[in-house]
Amino acid sequence: MEDLFKFSSVFCFLEEYFLRQGMNVYVASYINLFINLIVLVLLVIIINYIIRRFVIETFNAFTNKTKTTFDDFLVKSNFPKYVGQIFPLILINYTIPYILINHQWTLGIVQLLVNIYAIILGVWICRSLLRTTKNFLKIQEEYRDKPIDSYIQVVIIFIWVVGIMFIFSEITGRSVINFAISLGAASAILLLIFKDTILGFVASIQVSVNDIVRIGDWITFSKYGADGTVTEINLATVRVQNWDNTYTTIPTYSLIADSFQNWRGMQESPGRRIKRAIFIKQSSVKFVDSNDLEILKRISLIAPYLDHRQKEIERYNLSNNVNKELPINGRNQTNLGIFRKYVDAYLHEHSAVHKEMYIIVRHLAPTSMGIPLEILCFSRDKRWENFEYISADIFDHVIAAVPYFGLKLFESPSGDDIREYFSAESRT
Known part of the structure; x- marks a missing residue:
C-alpha cells in the first residue's frame, strides 16, 4: 500500500502545485484528475494504435509466408485487431488505481467498466477464433457438406451466455455460480425464448447424424416453394438457392418435421x-396385315424383329389350323x-x-x-x-x-x- 502511495505521487504533482498556489483542495484535486485522465486516454490511444498496427502487420507478414489458410482467416475475422487491444487494457487496469487513489467511488466505476470491457473483449476473441475455425473447415473436403454453421453458432451463443453471466457477476458482486443457480428458476422462460434455437440445434444434429441434407444437395420443398441447391445450413434456417437464382429460407426443424425431396440419390446414381x-x-x-408388314419392314430398327415374330406367329396359326379369314382369329401383330x-x-x-x-x-x-x-x-x-x-x-x-x-x-x-x-x- 505504501508503494501505491509513492507511485501515485507521480500523478499528483499538479495537484500539489495547485495547492501551493492557494487553490481550493477539491478544485485542485479534480483538475489534476481531469488532466491525468486526458493524458491517460491520449497515451492509451497512441499505444493502442501502435500495438494494433504492429500486431496486424506481424500477422499479415506471417500469413504471407505460410501455406496454410487458417492464419489468413484469422486476419479476416479481426483476430489481430482484438489481440492488439489487450496491452492497452492492461495499461489502463494497472494505471487507474494510481490516478484515482483519492477518488475511490470513481475508481470503482472505472474498474467495473474496464472489467466488463475485458470480458467482452474475451468473447470477441473467442468468437473470432470460432469464425476462423468455421471458415477453415468449410474449405476442407471432408467438412464442406456438413452443417458447421449450426455448431459454431451454438458455441458462440454459449460463450455469450457465459460472458453475460460474468458481466452480471461484476455488476452485482455475486459469484458466477450463484448467478447460474438463480438462472435455474428462470429456465422455463429461457426455454421459451430460445425455443427456435434449441429446436434448430437438435434438428442440425439429427440432419448431420442421419445425413438427411448436405450443403450442395438439390432439394425440393413444396411447402416453402424451395427447389434448388442447399447453400447454407445454420442453427435456425436452411438457405436454398432456387433454379431461378432466388433464395428460400427454410426452418431447420422443418427438415425433420416435414417431408421434402432430396435429389442426392439421383446425383450419385449412374443415371x-x-x-x-x-x-x-x-x-x-x-391388327396389321401383310401389306402393312411389308411397309413396316422398311424400318431398319425393327425389320429383324418383324421377320422373326411373323414366322413364329405363322407357325403357331398353321399348327393350330386357325381360320385367318378374320384377323381376330389366332395370333396377330x-x-x-x-x-x-x-x-x-x-x-x-x-x-x-x-x-x-x-x-x-x-x-x-x-x-x-x-x-x-x-x-x-x-x-x-x-x-x-x-x-x-x-x-x-x-x-x-x-x-x-x-x-x-x-x-x-x-x-x-x-x-x-x-x-x-x-x-x-x-x-x-
Whole structure:
C-alpha cells in the first residue's frame, strides 16, 4: 500500500502545485484528475494504435509466408485487431488505481467498466477464433457438406451466455455460480425464448447424424416453394438457392418435421430417370396385315424383329389350323405392339440412354385421353440442361414416328378443329 502511495505521487504533482498556489483542495484535486485522465486516454490511444498496427502487420507478414489458410482467416475475422487491444487494457487496469487513489467511488466505476470491457473483449476473441475455425473447415473436403454453421453458432451463443453471466457477476458482486443457480428458476422462460434455437440445434444434429441434407444437395420443398441447391445450413434456417437464382429460407426443424425431396440419390446414381408418357388414340389401334408388314419392314430398327415374330406367329396359326379369314382369329401383330417394340429398340440404340439401367416401354391403364404409352429409362448425363435436351430429343423422335405405324396421338380439340369439323359437315 505504501508503494501505491509513492507511485501515485507521480500523478499528483499538479495537484500539489495547485495547492501551493492557494487553490481550493477539491478544485485542485479534480483538475489534476481531469488532466491525468486526458493524458491517460491520449497515451492509451497512441499505444493502442501502435500495438494494433504492429500486431496486424506481424500477422499479415506471417500469413504471407505460410501455406496454410487458417492464419489468413484469422486476419479476416479481426483476430489481430482484438489481440492488439489487450496491452492497452492492461495499461489502463494497472494505471487507474494510481490516478484515482483519492477518488475511490470513481475508481470503482472505472474498474467495473474496464472489467466488463475485458470480458467482452474475451468473447470477441473467442468468437473470432470460432469464425476462423468455421471458415477453415468449410474449405476442407471432408467438412464442406456438413452443417458447421449450426455448431459454431451454438458455441458462440454459449460463450455469450457465459460472458453475460460474468458481466452480471461484476455488476452485482455475486459469484458466477450463484448467478447460474438463480438462472435455474428462470429456465422455463429461457426455454421459451430460445425455443427456435434449441429446436434448430437438435434438428442440425439429427440432419448431420442421419445425413438427411448436405450443403450442395438439390432439394425440393413444396411447402416453402424451395427447389434448388442447399447453400447454407445454420442453427435456425436452411438457405436454398432456387433454379431461378432466388433464395428460400427454410426452418431447420422443418427438415425433420416435414417431408421434402432430396435429389442426392439421383446425383450419385449412374443415371437420371426419364419417365414420361404419350397418349395413343384408341381408335387408331388395329391388327396389321401383310401389306402393312411389308411397309413396316422398311424400318431398319425393327425389320429383324418383324421377320422373326411373323414366322413364329405363322407357325403357331398353321399348327393350330386357325381360320385367318378374320384377323381376330389366332395370333396377330398390332400396330401398337410393333410401335412399342420400335420405341424399345430406339432407346437401346440411343447413345445418351444408360444401357445398364432400366429401359421399359409399357402400356398404362386406358383413360379418357387414350392409351398411355410410358417410357421409363435413364439418361447418362445428369446435368439439368443436358437431361432436358436428351428427354426432348427422345420424345421429338417418338412423337414424329407415331404416324408411320398408322397410330394417332390424342389431343383435345382446339377451336380450329371444331370449325373445320362444322365446315366439313356443311359441305356434305
